[in-house]
Amino acid sequence: MKKCKFIITAIIIMLVSLSSANIVQAAKLNSESVALMPEETYQLEVLDNKKPVKWYSSDKKIVAVNSKGKIRAKKVGKAIITAKIGKQKIECEINVSKPKKAIVMAIASTKESEKQTHITLSSYENLKENMSYEEAVKTIGAEGMLVTQDQDKSGKTTSEVYTWYGDDEISSASIVFKDGKLVEKEQVSLD
Structure with missing residues (x-):
């Protein structure tokens, strides 16, 4: 009987120590x-x-x-x-890794073909809040495509969104202008 109690006690101690070891998780x-x-x-x-x-x-x-x-x-x-x-x-x-070609910007098409130009991520990052569309085009080096335009009741333009698409048709840069000033920008870089 004493031997049986000793074995049961030993088993319980081992089970408790094993279960407490499992409780500690590595960070x-x-x-x-x-x-x-x-x-x-x-x-x-x-x-x-x-x-x-x-x-x-x-x-x-x-x-x-x-x-x-x-x-x-x-x-x-x-x-x-x-x-x-x-x-x-x-x-x-x-x-x-070094910045890759960030965005391929579309320029207004000519009758012969559509021209495209590349900008770097650093050029894109030079766009600053409150820039006008014209200042943004000078900084980027290309015209964007007007995607949406909101107007008030009198017909005055209140906001515009311009997007430049990459030659992979996946990469893009979008810039939001409100009252003629840059308020938001977003880009998806090329892999």
Whole structure:
């Protein structure tokens, strides 16, 4: 009888220790890999964790990380961001690539053929709030296609949306003008 109680007690102790070991879950990052272009940022977060986290970059010249896990791509290359929680280390690979041809802009068609021109992502990013359409065209280097136009009761144009399509017919840039001033822009870059 004593032997039986001893075996049952030993089994219970083993089961309790195994179940408590399974309760502890390893923390993980919200992303295992991130692709960025220079000057872009991304917020890394440790999931299922309430302990303090220390952040490290394998190459600070490529990707910097602050004490809260916000990363900033600096130049083209690869780096590993490590979140250290006590003795546990979790890694995220960051690939920084140079900006590609961002958008192919359509210019008004001629009788012979339609002309197209390319702009870079940096040209697109030079568009500033409150620019007129004419200033935007000078910055971009091409006319856009008027997609929608709203008018008030008197017929005065209140808002316009211009879009430039890429030669892949997927990439595009759209710019919203209200009362003749740029208020919003959005672009989908080429892969």
